[in-house]
Amino acid sequence: MNIKIIADSGCDLPLSFIQEKQIAFLPLAVHINDKDYDDQLTIQPKQVYDAMRAGDVPKTSQAKPAQMEELFTTLAKENIPAIYIAFSSALSGTYQTAVMIKNDVLERYPDAKLTVIDSKCASLGLGLVVKKAVELAESGIAYEDVVTTIETYCRHMEHIFTVDDLQYLARGGRVSKTAAFVGGVLNIKPLLHVEDGKLIPIEKVRGRKKVLKRMVEIMRERGADVQNQLIGISHGDDEQTALELKAMIEETFGCKQFFISEVGGVIGAHAGPGTIALFFLNKQLGH
Known part of the structure; x- marks a missing residue:
């Protein structure tokens, strides 16, 4: 069975891999100076x-409904089973829109196999x-087994991240301007994670080196x-720090498999340059 995997630009996978x-691929939109861009296609993270x-x-705004409707309809018409693993519904309206469009398409093509999964994940966690979904689809296992396995992966994907400058989160209303100012003066770096699809602060750490060390401890x-x-x-345009974190993880755990990518324009527009994020499974699920 030839299963088509669908992803949006909230997954932060390189376009070359996609x-x-x-x-x-469904790009979310970035708006700068009254101009609209398709994330990864007409604007690059840098x-x-x-x-x-x-x-x-x-x-930023969600993926275009018209593009989604066209894609879902084409797959249904051609009888190609498809699975869309969507950016967390707590961070974007894209998932809710996809469900509405899917239901509309299935009314017209009731035999179509089309599943929309709320990943509750973001960036390279998604x-x-x-990536796992593609491997499963290529392996030839049953459609239902791909869906079940991917839903399990979503539930067990850890996201641990820090931002370099709280001012960017403050601009987007994620933290107060006072907290951002104090954080900048004291060199405080917030550690956050994703819980049920939402961004949740864990703790504050003083200094860049200490925050990386704490990320490894949480891992x-x-x-x-x-x-x-x-x-x-x-990473948000900071490959050097990403490689530093990689070296710390290699030394601590002996890990040999890494996937490093840049935080895309949509997520980066909120987190800002200097963001560093770490993703791993919190349960042994097979590899």
Whole structure:
């Protein structure tokens, strides 16, 4: 069975990987200076970060419903089973829109196999789930088994991340301007995670080195069999720090499999340059 995997740009997978694996791609939108861009297609992450450094405040919006409707209809018409693993519903309206469009398409094509999964994941946490889905689809296992396995992966994907400058989260209303100012003065770096699809602060750490060390400690506390996992690291135009975190994880756990990518324009528009995020499974699920 030839299963088509669908992903949106909230997954932060490189476009080269998306194209190589023939993943159907739905870009979310980035708005800068009254111009609209398709994330990863007509604007690259570095352009977003450079605009933010220059003082611009990018806005974002969900994937285009018309594009989604066209994709779902084409797959249904051609009788191609499809699974869309969507960006967390707590962070974007894309999942809810996809469910409405899917239901409409299934009314017209009741025999179509089309599943929309709320990943409750973001950035490369979602990317690792999408990557796993592609591997499962390529292996030829049953459609229902792909869906079940992916839903389990979504539930057990840990997201641990920090931002370099609280001012960016403050601009988007994620933290108060006072907290951002104090954080900047004291060099305080917030650690956050994703819980039920939402961004939740865990603690505050003073200094960049200490925050990376704490991320590794949390990985030890929460991870399962991490040395045999594919570990995801994403960064906001800061590859050097991502590689530093990778080296710390290699030294601590002996991990050998890593996937490193840049935080895309949509997520980066809120988190800002200098974001560092770590992704791993908190339960041994097979590899």
